[in-house]
Amino acid sequence: MQNIIIEKVETCETELKYKIHCRQDRQYCRCNHCYGPLGATHEWKDRVIRGPPVGAYTETIIYLKQFRGHCISCDDKVRSANINFVHPNFQNMTMALCEYAGRLMEEITCEAVARLLRLNPKTMWDLDQVRMRMMKPLLSLPEEIDLNFMSADEVHFRSLRKTNSVARPEIKFVTTLVCYKESKILSTAMGRDSKALKACLDVLSAPQKLSINFFAVDMHDPFIKVIKRYCPNAEICIDRFHLSQNVNDAFDWVRKHEFSLAKKQNDEFQIKMLAPHRRFVLVEKEKNLEKKDLKMLDRLKEINKNILNGMILVEHFHAILDKKEVVEFRKSLTLWYRLVRESGLKPFRKLASTIRKYRLNIESYIRSKLTTAVSEGLNNKIKVLKRMGYGYTNEQSFQLKILQRCGFLNSKFINTTGWFWQIPENLALNTPF
C-alpha cells in the first residue's frame, strides 16, 4: 500500500483477521479523474478494502479514509483521491489480493478460492474472467515448442434446446488444437467444421505448420481437408482415442436396441442389465469387475446373442489397435470385418465401412506409435471444468478457461508478477465489466 498513513493495526487471532486503519496521505492525493492535485478538503470518506492474507491472518481488512476534495482542473468539482493499490475493475480489493486469488483460480475452482479467502464466489468468477481477458493479448506460444505430433479434438460445449420446439437440441462444440509433446491445448475455436480447425491453426506460423509430422484426428472429413491443405507434411492418423469412442458408440446402439426389446418383453433381468446407467459394466474390462457383476454378465451373454457378439467385436477391436506392426494389424482387421458381417449387427457394419474408408489413416496411427494419454487427459480435464464452471453458458469464457487450465494462458507462461502492484492501464481499460 502506497501513500497512506497507518493509524492503527488490530489483529484478531480467533477470526484470523488483520485490520489496518489508515488514511490517505494528503500530500500525495491526486484527482482520480485527471491525476491533478486536489485542493480544499470536502470530506474523508470511509472505504473498506480487502487485501491479501498476511501470515496466518486470512482476512486483511483495510479501513481507509479516502480523501475527497476540489479539483481545479476538473472545473472545481469534488473528486475522490485516486487509490493506487485497488484493482481498477474491483474497487473493494487490492491488486495484490486479485492477483493472489487469480493465481489460485488457475489451479482450483472459483468456489474453492472464495471459501479459502472468504470472498464472494460470483466476484471470484468475474475476477477470473477479467484476468483471463487481460492475459489473452499477451498469449503466445513458447518459441522452442515441438510440434511434431499434433491432434485436433472436438469437445462438447453444450446442448441448446430451442424454446417451444420439439426439434432436436442444437449441440455446440469447441474444436481444440493439441500439442502432444507439451500435453497442451494451443488454441480453440467454436464449432467443429473446417473453419473452426482453420481458425485453430492460425496461431501457428507457416514454418510451424510445415513442421508437423503426425496429425491425429477423428474420422471427420472437414478436419482432414484442412490439414491436407495447410499442413502438407503431416501424416494424418485416426488415433485410438477416437476409434475407441466410435466402437463404444456402436456397442451402445446395440445395447439401446436390446434394452428397448427387453422392455417390450418385460424381461426384468435384461432390463436391469442393459439400463443406461449400467452400460459401463458392459464395456469394462472383465478383470476390473466384481465377482457379482461378472456372474450376471456371464448370464446375460448366455441369453443375449447380440450383446455377446457386440462385446466380442469391441474386445477384438481393441486388440487390433494394440498391434505394433501394420502387417499384423491388417490381418486382424480382415478377421474383424468377417466377424462384423457374421454378427449382422447394423451399427458395427456401418462402423466397419467407415473404418474401411479411413484404413490408411489408421495404419498411420499404428506406425506413429502415438498414445492417447494426452487426448484423454485433456478431455477429462475439460469435463471437470464444465462440471464445476457454473455450466459455462458463455462461449468465450469457456474457451478462455480451457486455455488457462490446459494451455499457456496462465501465470506459469505469462509473467504477471507486476500485477500484484499495478495493472497495465491499456489492458485494464480494455476489459469492460
Ligand SMILES: [Zn+2]
Ligand atoms: Zn481532476
